[in-house]
Amino acid sequence: KRGAVTGFGARTLDGSMPKYINTPSTPIFDKRSTLYGLHLASESIRNEGTGVVVEGYMDAIACHQFGYTNVVASMGTAVTQQQVSQLKSIANNFVLALDPDEAGQEATIRSLESSWQVIGRQRTSVQYSSVGILQHREPVVLKVAALPNGRDPDSLIRDDHEEWRRLIKEAVPLMDFLIPAVAARIDTGTGVGKQKVVETLVPIIAS
Numbered sequence: 001k002r003g004a005v006t007g008f009g010a011r012t013l014d015g016s017m018p019k020y021i022n023t024p025s026t027p028i029f030d031k032r033s034t035l036y037g038l039h040l041a042s043e044s045i046r047n048e049g050t051g052v053v054v055e056g057y058m059d060a061i062a063c064h065q066f067g068y069t070n071v072v073a074s075m076g077t078a079v080t081q082q083q084v085s086q087l088k089s090i091a092n093n094f095v096l097a098l099d100p101d102e103a104g105q106e107a108t109i110r111s112l113e114s115s116w117q118v119i120g121r122q123r124t125s126v127q128y129s130s131v132g133i134l135q136h137r138e139p140v141v142l143k144v145a146a147l148p149n150g151r152d153p154d155s156l157i158r159d160d161h162e163e164w165r166r167l168i169k170e171a172v173p174l175m176d177f178l179i180p181a182v183a184a185r186i187d188t189g190t191g192v193g194k195q196k197v198v199e200t201l202v203p204i205i206a207s
Helices: 038-048 057-065 081-088 102-113 117-122 153-159 161-169 174-184 191-206
Strands: 009-011 020-022 050-054 071-073 093-096 126-128 134-136 141-144
Touching: 009 057, 038 050, 038 057, 038 071, 050 057, 057 071, 057 153, 102 174, 141 174, 153 161, 174 191
Parallel strands: 050 071, 050 093, 093 141
Antiparallel strands: 009 020, 126 134
16 A cells, blocks of 8 residues: 555566466465555545556556556456455445456456455445444445457557547446346356356345
């Protein structure tokens, strides 16, 4: 949160996998609890009321270079509960702008099923203030930016940062992304497939 160095990372340039390689976990570096660029983005996220989450630190760097300073990166992995806890203390509106490939969609779905449900369970919580007045937490709004196929935020924003601005502004509500994304990965022509779609979506809708 203060911008101190806790580890190092690298991104492949030739398309080989894994795309990102980080310092192994240490007592001071745990990528599951680290949001890259949070110390630079927190003020903008708080002022704008909206945070944008990308996958890799090169994506976050490009965004900040072009003036989009409310962007953080999840260190090349699905967003974790620890990262969500940090974000929800700053704002109530979030846009997930992960890579459009299958791995990016898989990361989005994994984080929705696990980490973002923390917000779903807590968003209607009520607590007493020190003067005894009931205070309700504002509901958290999640949206997903539909990036063009084959483009990650880094390459897109360097080629056409106005297009990036448009995509973030027109990010779709969570379920508008999730229903077709899940259905596209499962054979819905069979009863078993339809049941699998329902089993995947119901817990998220319920949360």
